[in-house]
Amino acid sequence: MSLKLAIGGKGGVGKTTITSLIARSIAALNKETKVIAIDADPVANLAAGLGIDESKPITPVSELSDLIAERTGATPGTMGGFFTLNPKVDDIPDRFSLEKDGVKLLVMGTVQQGGSGCICPEATILKALMNHLVLARNEVVVMDMEAGVEHLGRATSGSVDALIVVVNPGKRSRVAADKIRKLGHDIGIKNIVVLGNRIKSKEDKKLIQTSMPDYEILGFIPEMEEIIRSDRDGTRPFDDITQIPEELIEITKKLIKLGS
Numbered sequence: 001m002s003l004k005l006a007i008g009g010k011g012g013v014g015k016t017t018i019t020s021l022i023a024r025s026i027a028a029l030n031k032e033t034k035v036i037a038i039d040a041d042p043v044a045n046l047a048a049g050l051g052i053d054e055s056k057p058i059t060p061v062s063e064l065s066d067l068i069a070e071r072t073g074a075t076p077g078t079m080g081g082f083f084t085l086n087p088k089v090d091d092i093p094d095r096f097s098l099e100k101d102g103v104k105l106l107v108m109g110t111v112q113q114g115g116s117g118c119i120c121p122e123a124t125i126l127k128a129l130m131n132h133l134v135l136a137r138n139e140v141v142v143m144d145m146e147a148g149v150e151h152l153g154r155a156t157s158g159s160v161d162a163l164i165v166v167v168n169p170g171k172r173s174r175v176a177a178d179k180i181r182k183l184g185h186d187i188g189i190k191n192i193v194v195l196g197n198r199i200k201s202k203e204d205k206k207l208i209q210t211s212m213p214d215y216e217i218l219g220f221i222p223e224m225e226e227i228i229r230s231d232r233d234g235t236r237p238f239d240d241i242t243q244i245p246e247e248l249i250e251i252t253k254k255l256i257k258l259g260s
């Protein structure tokens with residue numbers, strides 16, 4: 001199955017939590033499909049939610065200096081000079097990811113942007129890798145993005161099956177959602193949907209429905225004690241993924257239908 005999902009939203013709304021639950025849930029419902037979860041937010045920590053051992057630090061792709069030098073023909077940290085703009089990246093997802101219960105985790109890392117339009121080797125590798133993940137792989141790719149969708153470019157956006165903007169029942173996350181939707185539209189993502197998270201009441205749901213009338217709503221995820229408790233303990237919520245609430249199963253099924 002090919003399914004490419006990007007998860008965006010204001011900091012703290014639940015992007016990382018939802019990315020890991022959706023990735024695990026798709027893997028559990030579709031045992032034969034490969035699922036890759038992409039940590040593309042500098043402050044994300046997807047490992048915990050996926051249940052991947054955090055005691056061995058995962059080197060982000062942007063810090064694989066030797067590999068970047070070998071593949072681009074230029075030394076990371078340098079600018080200008082000659083290096084290839086389409087480096088080989090197709091082996092990176094399998095070589096540099098960690099796997100647990102059918103979900104692979106790939107950590108992108110960040111590039112220190114030197115002014116505008118940095119075309120340094122690190123940025124070139126990350127861009128080529130994002131293109132490869134979205135365009136070339138016949139797999140499920142779930143991307144935990146930063147508030148913006150900077151990592152996605154025009155080349156890839158047409159192949160993103162959905163940009164899921166997470167909101168909480170609060171004005172600030174809705175304002176952020178509008179900005180993210182605009183960014184998404186600008187780069188050409190066609191399907192942009194909203195997912196309400198940390199819903200405590202019918203009123204919370206209604207608030208999102210009435211204040212975001214022109215959005216397609218993918219679903220609502222309740223405020224859950226299980227998530228709060230596992231966050232406190234540093235464990236993954238719903239260790240037995242089949243125990244996730246019905247709402248999440250419905251959301252996963254809707255998303256699977258978008259795949260091909």
Ligand SMILES: Nc1ncnc2c1ncn2[C@@H]1O[C@H](COP(=O)(O)OP(=O)(O)O)[C@@H](O)[C@H]1O
Pocket residue numbers: 009010011012013014015016017018044197198199221222223224225227228231
């Ligand atoms: N449905 C939920 N119920 C309870 N707590 C949640 C829920 N979703 C997220 N959280 C908590 O909210 C906090 C922020 O979530 P996180 O996924 O890190 O957000 P983001 O990645 O958008 O910054 C975490 O402490 C997380 O455990």
Ligand SMILES: [Mg+2]
Pocket residue numbers: 012015016017041043044045
């Ligand atoms: Mg996060």
